[in-house]
Amino acid sequence: MCRYRSSLNLGISTCLSAWITTAAADAPTVHVYNWYDYIGPTTLQDFKRDTGIEPVYDTFDSGEVLEAKLMTGHSGYDVVVASNFILPALIKAGALQKLDRSQLPNLKHIDPVLLEKLRANDPDNQYAIPYLWGTDGIGYNVEKVRAVLGEQAPVNSWDLLFKEENLAKLSQCGVGILDAPAEILPIALHYLGLPPNSSNPDDYKKAEALMLKLRPHITYFNSSKIGSDLANGDICVALTWSGAVFGAKQAANEAGKGVKIEYSIPVEGAPLWSDNLVLVKDGSHPEHGLAFINYMLRPEVIAPATDLALTANANKDANALVSAEVQDNPNIYPSAQVIATLFTLQPQSHAVDRVRTRSWSNIKNGN
Incomplete structure (x- = not known):
């Protein structure tokens, strides 16, 4: 089955041939679940060639879909790429398997600064390895x-x-904002000088009051069309993920209509997100899963994924292999000073989640 790249990314099409989704019956296999457009164009073929393990590869376009599959259990996958936001819930539910570091010699390539940031969602870095990462801005x-x-x-x-x-x-x-209370409310808290991961309901009342004051001037809350609307000139400002803006910028450039899109990481600081390689607890081929993760940690393997997704990777030794256009973009690869201002979002208790859900409903409805 052929999967085609989004028009908001590089504008080329990649066809993943049938062998990716239909493994030979007598070959060792590894079942992988990843975001679409999130792997190098030849990585799967190269992995099969280099290891003899057949990758059975599926893609998703929603973190909620991934979380639901893993929480239900028996997903059929060995390795998935999971956002740092959902790691604590997956760990608590027992959906993930601790990583055997002795089987991951390529961990030496991972940037320790990003590993430290990930500790907020994966204490002691036991379950997850950062793959690609970016910011909200x-x-x-x-x-x-x-x-x-x-x-x-x-x-x-x-x-x-x-x-x-x-x-x-x-x-x-036109102003578009992500329909993502777990990201936008912490940003509002941070702007107010309050802890972005606050568990104090009174803090959320303050964030809600700020957003309600702004609500009449916000065109919409939507996580799926911001990129295309920005590229087309239908909105002029968006609070969204870095990758969505880089894709919009490229699409606008390719359209040749003079729409110039840029991205900024606010000087006050912003959320850092990472998508991470994890091993599924009930996967059938954990040893092959570890082999796949270790393969993805090779600098020459991760670099093409960064160029394709226009998203930074966590591999400090891959820098020289990433295209200069991407590597030299300070909004894709921020300086150490900017990284120091970034914060990692953490899950909240059910009680705080209920508070946030009510606040977000009031904000969207303008109540």
Whole structure:
């Protein structure tokens, strides 16, 4: 079956031939579940060639789909790529298997700074290895924002979105925000000088009050169409994932209509997210799963995934192999100083989740 790349990424199509999803009956296999467009164009074929293990490869486009499969159990997968946001729940549910580090000699290539960041979701780094990572930040249409706010528009600050006088003007050309309370409410808390991972219900009331003040100027909350709308010029500002903006920028450039898209990591700090290689507890081929994970940790293997997804990898020794255009982009590969400002989002108790859900419903409805 052929899987085609999204128009918001590199604009080329990649056909994963039938052998990827139908393994030979007599060959050793590993079952892998990953985000679409998140692996090098020849990686699966190369893995089969180098190890003799047949990869049975499926893709998903929603973290909720992945979480549901793993929580239900008997997913049929050995290795999955899971967001740091859902790791604590998967670990608590016993859905993941601790990694045998003795079988992962290529761990030496992983950036220790990113491993340390991941400890917030995976204490002692027992279950997950960071694969690709990025940030939540601001995507914007350069010319439209300049026309509305002038040359001094604070495009590198959360003030662009969270100061009502700015947002009111930007509403003329459209503002999209992720429909993601577990990400947006912590950003609002952070902007207010409160802990982004607060468990205090009163803090969420303050974040809700801020968002309600801004709500009349927000065009929509949606996680799926922000990238395409930004690329098409239908909105001029978006609070979204870094990868969505880089894809939108490339799509806009390819369209050749003069839409110039840029991305910024606000100077006040922003969420860092990572998608991570994990071993499924009830997988049928854990030894093959470890072999696959170790293979993905090779610098020459991870570099093409970064170039394809326009998303940084966690492999410090892959830098020289990533295209210069990607490697030299400070919004894809931030400096150490910027990384120090990034924070990792953590899961909350059911009680706090209920508070956040109610707040988000009120915000979206403008109550």
